[in-house]
Amino acid sequence: MTVDTAATSTGDPAAREPELVQLLTPEGQRVPHEYYDTLIEDITAEDIRGLYRDLVLSRRIDSEAVALQRQGELGLWASMLGQEAAQVGSGRALRPQDHAFPTYREHAVAWCRGVEATQLLGLFRGVDQGSWDPRENNFHLYTIVIGAQTLHATGYAMGVQRDGAIGTGDPERDTAVIAYFGDGATSQGDVNEAFIWASVNNAPVVFFCQNNQWAISEPLERQTRVPLYRRAHGFGFPGLRVDGNDVLACLAVSREALQRARDGEGPSLIEAFTYRMGAHTTTDDPTRYRLAADLEHWRLKDPIERVKAYLVRGDLVDQQFFDDLDAESEELAGNLRTACRALPDPEPTSIFEHVYVEPPPTLLAQRDEMAQYLDSFAEQEGPR
Amino acid sequence: MSVSQFNLPDVGEGLTEAEIVSWKVQPGDQVKVNDVVVEIETAKSLVELPCPFAGVVESLLVDEGATVPVGTPIISVRTGSGAPAGGSPDATAESPTTAESPADAAAATAAESTTDPGGPAADLVPPPESTDDDAPAENGRQPVLVGYGPRTSSLKRRTRKSPTAPGVPETPSNGTPTTPAVAPGPAGSAPATTPGERPRVLAKPPVRKLAKDLGVDITTVAPTGQGGVVTRDDIHAAAKAREDGARPQTEAQAGDLGWQGLPREERIAIRSVRRKTAEAMVRSAFTAPHVTEFLTVDVTRTMKLAERLRGTREFRDVKLTPLAFVARAICIAVPRTPEVNARWDDDAGEIVLQRYVNLGIAAATPRGLVVPNIKDAQMLSLREIASAIGELAATAREGKTPPGDMMGGTFSITNVGVFGVDTGTPILNPGEAAILAFGTVRQQPWVHKGRVKPRWVTTLGLSFDHRLVDGEQGSRFLADVGALLEDPGNAIAWS
Structure with a gap:
């Protein structure tokens, strides 16, 4: 008996042409949508200019970090080039009380949450383990383990549920949790476990998958035979696919899913269909496994260009806006460079911190011993 | 105004060295922050490096093609407002880095990194006229597997506080550093020794x-x-x-015989392609028992056929070389002796006869020997094979042969004839059963129809893996290829 594996993925007509929520075409044309338009009714021209600024500045942070890595200032950097819209759209849909659990690539979400870009660099420079306080901006630490954060998010969401912080109708109180991950992570056990826990517990969590088509060098067809968003149905919650390069559509669908969570209606999966324009990380060389033609195809769908086209065509901006943004962008990059070089090396005793709320006496004794040893040196000069 | 140096970074998590492939700037060029200045090749990829400073390029400290350890200064840039647009000749003449050859300067600085920066070794290399805090002596690091390498300044043991007050917290103001047991002596002062006693080193x-x-x-x-x-x-x-x-x-x-001015011995790092070639050849030579046979053939008819075909419309756009005829002859001869195109599968305990020919062509490239292969060469016409060989060689010379093109070969040709030699005893490309050396084609006296005449003659050398191929099969195959080249008409008879 022969098994036609291809048939299983194309037998269902829905699998061939997945529905894609799109409100702004790559050419910058606004596409009307009966339902999702209502979710972004309140978005003014000023807001769209703000989203454009988010996209441009977060991309600048990203490209500056890549350059810093190439200059030996960072050990590594995971570029998010091409994924700005998915991150800004979802990031701007969050309310202050919501919690975000990122991978190591959510630089634009961090930007939306108000995390200093310099703090992201500390991790990649190797001078700390992630130095921002997750409680300050409700933006949790970068997770390097693939998919592990989906379980953290689900657990946190179940905690929110037990705090009774959902379905009260109070917009200041009802809380949603968003878990970011990529297409490669969907093959991880952790992610599938998170789906199950979230589903059966009706946890207020949004699974936001940025399908950037590549898990390092593994293409999407090695991860799944059905569109990823359809996996949600099997676990028992809704899933949809959105144009991940369309910031308005990402904003709209994220608002919907987050509100579902806050209202106590349980989890949902968003598959933001996008493309990783850069390498997996600065250590990777994508020219070895993918075609330049694919890159060109996606370059035409750039998330920033379409917003720019929309703004210009609608006469919603003047040249001064772009000039000011350029200047702001340059200043941001310059400050980032300076701040990166000035990041202090960690104190040797910092290794004793941040693990225990109440450190056990043995650990304190070790810390003191270490401090005493360090103090026995006459000088501690030298370039650090 | 100051001169800043850019040290080769580790761009790929734990690399220890990289090759400078090409410089994108020249001394005197104006550069901005993040302008691409150089392309480097690491074990992982080709990477363009953006410049961390703005200013005028003072000098390139490493030659193209050189492989240098991570941490080596590779370019110096005159930064700051006072940077002259064209680079002042006076200043550059005094700069020690331009006084020597770039490679020497880099080597000197790299060597320096293993010694105490403040020590007398620094005297060998006069300090740059003016450097900022990132001077290489302070910042030169040793390559290690992960990270940026240890700082040279930490190589010397830190001074401990006075032993009379161990562990007693002191305020920095009265924490006087005390002299350790062995005082850091002045330059070159060896400890005094008693005469007659073996000196303590x-x-x-x-x-x-x-x-x-x-x-x-x-x-x-x-x-x-x-x-x-x-x-x-x-x-x-x-x-x-x-x-x-x-x-x-x-x-x-040695006088004027071309030996002067050269070092007595020169050491060349064994790098990527060279190392891979060496490994492949050693593996092949010590796995497959090689037998080599030779055959000298009169290829005049093939040469004449090539001449005629070159004038036809079909072959107008391809470079029709004798190599293409050899490639085609191999594809025609293989089905008659499939063993020469077989594979020894030791794990399965089987010989795999391959009903396709992925024909490898050994190509000498600036980076070394590579053997890309033409997939399913048996399906190609003479014209297609000629054009495939042309493309393959061009890609290889540009160093752009994708890894896939070098894998899965079943039979290889080494065209030693292009170097003007008659033949050789080629070593098998690992995993393949045979390889044919194609010697130079030249006119020689030859007995043709009972008379000595000048004829186009070449020598074929076939090495085969005796595990798979016996003398009988190897000889038959070689004779077949010879017969096809001697009389291309045989191709019609056999295929």
Whole structure:
């Protein structure tokens, strides 16, 4: 008996042409949508200019970090080039009380949450383990383990549920949790476990998958035979696919899913269909496994260009806006460079911190011993 | 105004070195922050490096093609408002880095990184006229597997506080550093020794071993390290001095024969392609028992056919070389002796007869020998094979052969004839059963129809893996290829 594996993925007509929520075409044309338009009714021209600024500045942070890595200032950097819209759209849909659990690539979400870009660099420079306080901006630490954060998010969401912080109708109180991950992570056990826990517990969590088509060098067809968003149905919650390069559509669908969570209606999966324009990380060389033609195809769908086209065509901006943004962008990059070089090396005793709320006496004794040893040196000069 | 140096970074998590492929700027060029200045090749990929400073390029410190350790300064840039647009000739003349060849300067700085930056070794390389805080002596780091390498400043032991007050917290103001047991002595001052006694030499064990290996009496070496320690460089210097002392006569004799000015021995790092070639050849030579046979054939008819075909419309756009005929002859001859196109599968205990020919063509490229193969060459016409060979060679010369093109070969040709030699005993490309060496085609006296005539003659050399192929099959195959080249008409008879 022969098994036609291809048939299983194309037998269902829905699998061939997945529905894609799109409100702004790559050419910058606004596409009307009966339902999702209502979710972004309140978005003014000023807001769209703000989203454009988010996209441009977060991309600048990203490209500056890549350059810093190439200059030996960072050990590594995971570029998010091409994924700005998915991150800004979802990031701007969050309310202050919501919690975000990122991978190591959510630089634009961090930007939306108000995390200093310099703090992201500390991790990649190797001078700390992630130095921002997750409680300050409700933006949790970068997770390097693939998919592990989906379980953290689900657990946190179940905690929110037990705090009774959902379905009260109070917009200041009802809380949603968003878990970011990529297409490669969907093959991880952790992610599938998170789906199950979230589903059966009706946890207020949004699974936001940025399908950037590549898990390092593994293409999407090695991860799944059905569109990823359809996996949600099997676990028992809704899933949809959105144009991940369309910031308005990402904003709209994220608002919907987050509100579902806050209202106590349980989890949902968003598959933001996008493309990783850069390498997996600065250590990777994508020219070895993918075609330049694919890159060109996606370059035409750039998330920033379409917003720019929309703004210009609608006469919603003047040249001064772009000039000011350029200047702001340059200043941001310059400050980032300076701040990166000035990041202090960690104190040797910092290794004793941040693990225990109440450190056990043995650990304190070790810390003191270490401090005493360090103090026995006459000088501690030298370039650090 | 100051001069900043850009040290080669580790761009790929734990790389220790990289090759400078091409410079995108020249001394005197104006650069901005993040302008691409150089392309480097690491074990992982080709990477463009953006410049961390704005200013005028002062000098390129490493030659193209050189492989240097991570941390080596590769370019110096005159930064700040005072940077002259074109680079002042006076200033550059005084700069030590431009006074020497770039490679020397880089080597000197790299060597310096292993010694105390403040030590006398620095005297060998005069400090740059003006440098900022990132001067290489302070910042030169050793390559390690992960990270940026240890800082040279931490190589010396930190001074402990006075032993009279161990662990007693002191305020920085009265925490006077006390002199350690061995005072850091001035430059080159070896500890005093009593006459008659064997002098006490301060050196680390690896340095002592180095001295022994190089046959240098370590007690005679003048130490330059801090505290009178003999360093690795001291040993090398002593060994070199000894050699130089023994050399002048030879140098004089060498005179104008092209030997002058060259080092007595030159060491070339074994890198990527060279190393891979070496590994493949050793593996092949010691796995497959090689047999080589030779056949000299009259290929005049093939040459005439090639001449005629070149004039036809079909072959107008391709470069039709004798190599294409050899490739085609192999594809026609293989089905008659499939063993020469087989594979030895040791794990399965089987011989795999391959009903396709992925024909490898050994190509000499600037980076070394590569053997890309033409997939399913048996399906290609003479014209297609000729054009495939042309493309393959061009891609290989540009260094752009994708890894896939070098895998899965079933049979290879090495075209030694292009170097003007008659034949060789080729070593098998690992995993393949046979390889054909195609010698130069030249006119030689040959007995043709009972008379000695000038004819186009070549020599074929076939090496085969005796595990798979016996003398009978190998000889038959070689004779078949020879017959096809001697009379291309055989191709019609056989295929």
